[in-house]
Amino acid sequence: MASLGVNIDHIANVRQARQTVEPDPVPMALLAELGGADGITVHLREDRRHIQDRDVKLLRETVQSRLNLEMAATTEMVQIALNNHPDLVTIVPEKRDEITTEGGLDVASNEEYLKRFAMKIQAAGIPVSFFIDPTHEQIQASLKAGANWVELHTGSYAEASWTKQPKEFAKIEEGTAIAKSMGLRVNAGHGLTYQNVEPIAKIKGIEELNIGHTIIARSLAVGLKEAVREMKNLITNPRNEELFGLHS
Ligand code: PXP
Numbered sequence: 676m677a678s679l680g681v682n683i684d685h686i687a688n689v690r691q692a693r694q695t696v697e698p699d700p701v702p703m704a705l706l707a708e709l710g711g712a713d714g715i716t717v718h719l720r721e722d723r724r725h726i727q728d729r730d731v732k733l734l735r736e737t738v739q740s741r742l743n744l745e746m747a748a749t750t751e752m753v754q755i756a757l758n759n760h761p762d763l764v765t766i767v768p769e770k771r772d773e774i775t776t777e778g779g780l781d782v783a784s785n786e787e788y789l790k791r792f793a794m795k796i797q798a799a800g801i802p803v804s805f806f807i808d809p810t811h812e813q814i815q816a817s818l819k820a821g822a823n824w825v826e827l828h829t830g831s832y833a834e835a836s837w838t839k840q841p842k843e844f845a846k847i848e849e850g851t852a853i854a855k856s857m858g859l860r861v862n863a864g865h866g867l868t869y870q871n872v873e874p875i876a877k878i879k880g881i882e883e884l885n886i887g888h889t890i891i892a893r894s895l896a897v898g899l900k901e902a903v904r905e906m907k908n909l910i911t912n913p914r915n916e917e918l919f920g921l922h923s
Contacts, residue, residue, distance in 0.1 A: 678713035682887025779808035809850025833866025
């Protein structure tokens with residue numbers, strides 16, 4: 676059975692929208708673990724649009740399960756990985772103007788560069804995963820570039836219409852079998868939801884599913900009622916004692 680890596684980037688998205696301190700993804704990671712997360716995933720983007728350097732540092736100190744750091748293959752990021760020593764580094768492609776990670780890493784066209792890059796991280800004892808489309812070419816190239824893991828991109832499956840989904844599902848199933856037969860370990864993720872996760876969860880050989888947006892969205896749905904109730908209670912029953920700063 677696949678384990679669950681919870682991607683908490685979207686908590687940081689809400690914080691950064693106000694440039695404030697809440698919601699803080701660091702204590703939220705603990706809640707995710709209490710809910711059963713087997714790992715916590717964060718993507719430190721070059722533009723720092725959601726997760727910040729301090730988040731990675733504090734999560735490294737507090738995450739009790741596993742910390743998976745997603746990052747682009749840049750000199751700055753390799754240093755951050757070496758400084759923080761996550762349990763897994765997942766190399767992802769990154770474009771400045773994209774809303775989320777689009778498409779898998781083109782390992783086949785950058786094999787030598789990625790191999791040298793991965794080696795620097797692996798030399799510190801950190802295993803490396805490449806986030807790739809589930810094609811034979813990219814899986815083969817990942818093996819040649821020395822990846823320990825591949826994370827198969829489930830976005831095309833998730834976005835496919837009902838009639839096209841079986842074909843996209845088969846690509847992930849076949850990709851998993853191919854990668855396993857080559858000795859690679861396999862994770863998968865992107866675009867998975869409460870509606871589409873079950874068939875993917877049943878694929879034998881996938882070790883971990885990385886899921887973010889749908890879980891954070893659901894947490895608003897299941898938590899909003901209580902959050903409003905708490906605020907309403909403060910407004911209807913304010914405390915009688917003198918509150919800080921309001922009285923001289
Ligand atoms: N895996 C990778 C490599 C990703 O970049 C992302 C998105 O940040 C995810 C998994 C999670 O995708 P989603 O937020 O759609 O569940």
